[in-house]
Amino acid sequence: GAVVSQHPSRVICKSGTSVKIECRSLDFQATTMFWYRQFPKQSLMLMATSNEGSKATYEQGVEKDKFLINHASLTLSTLTVTSAHPEDSSFYICSATGGPQNQETQYFGPGTRLLVL
Amino acid sequence: RKEVEQDPGPFNVPEGATVAFNCTYSNSASQSFFWYRQDCRKEPKLLMSVYSSGNEDGRFTAQLNRASQYISLLIRDSKLSDSATYLCVVNRGQGNLIFGKGTKLSVKP
Numbered sequence: 001g002a003v004v005s006q007h008p009s010r011v012i013c014k015s016g017t018s019v020k021i022e023c024r025s026l027d028f029q030a031t032t033m034f035w036y037r038q039f040p041k042q043s044l045m046l047m048a049t050s051n052e053g054s055k056a057t058y059e060q061g062v063e064k065d066k067f068l069i070n071h072a073s074l075t076l077s078t079l080t081v082t083s084a085h086p087e088d089s090s091f092y093i094c095s096a097t098g099g100p101q102n103q104e105t106q107y108f109g110p111g112t113r114l115l116v117l
Numbered sequence: 118r119k120e121v122e123q124d125p126g127p128f129n130v131p132e133g134a135t136v137a138f139n140c141t142y143s144n145s146a147s148q149s150f151f152w153y154r155q156d157c158r159k160e161p162k163l164l165m166s167v168y169s170s171g172n173e174d175g176r177f178t179a180q181l182n183r184a185s186q187y188i189s190l191l192i193r194d195s196k197l198s199d200s201a202t203y204l205c206v207v208n209r210g211q212g213n214l215i216f217g218k219g220t221k222l223s224v225k226p
Contacts, residue, residue: 032212043121043204044161044216093160097212104149106214108160 003027004096006109013084014117020080021112023094029074030096034106035067038091050077074098084116118143121217123205129223134195138220140188140205147215150181152190153204155219161204164190195224 003026013019023033032051036044048069050056056069068080077096081088091113095106123140130136142150153161165172167179167188178191188205202219209215 034212034214041218043218046213046215049212091158104208104212105163106212108162111160113158 002105002107004094004107004109006094006112008112009110010113010115012115012117015085016083018080018082019084019114020078021092021094023077023079023096023109025075025096025098025107029098030077031074031098032096033071033077034095035069035077035079036093036095038093044093081114084114086116089114089116120144120215121205121207123217123220125218125220127221127223129225130195131225132195132197134224135191135193136195136222137192138190138203138205140217142186142188142205142207144207144209145186146209147207148210149208150188151206151208152179153206153216155202155204161216164203192222197224197226200224
């Protein structure tokens with residue numbers, strides 16, 4: 001149990017377009033979902049934390065108007081990168097807590113590779 | 118100073134070798150500690166939690182020293198499949214995980 005999926009797995013888009021990434025907990029209800037970003041050879045950096053039905057909490061330096069997070073249900077959170085630019089190219093990974101093993105264990109999705117041309 | 122620091126490696130070792138990774142963290146209020154494994158271009162996967170008493174899972178042994186703010190991972194009898202990047206992770210509380218940059222391990226035949 002405790003599977004988290006992400007869609008799409010990779011996306012290439014033109015500069016200025018918006019990209020939506022979905023994160024789903026497939027077999028459990030996720031009380032909290034987290035969005036991370038990882039640049040090449042860098043550590044995962046937490047972007048924001050979201051709870052179902054409430055506004056996301058963004059980390060310092062992450063623009064909430066650029067990275068829109070919607071946590072519409074206990075199994076789905078979406079991250080929309082608005083007006084994407086080449087510097088937004090990165091590996092975006094979500095995680096979710098609330099799984100069967102431990103309420104605090106974070107289960108990671110497989111990630112979405114975004115390339116902005 | 119980074120909140121979680123690791124030697125980036127790479128550690129190149131032969132099969133069967135024992136290898137140890139170290140990690141230091143700066144926030145003394147950190148609540149829990151983990152080692153994750155990340156394969157190239159994949160998401161991190163939880164390897165094991167780390168406790169002050171030390172804990173072992175097969176060939177893997179993790180240790181935490183709260184006084185020194187130091188975490189270690191020992192891998193015995195390395196396998197080719199152990200090749201990956203090992204991430205030291207600290208939980209600040211409320212699910213706020215801080216990841217180190219990782220230590221790359223390459224096990225050669």
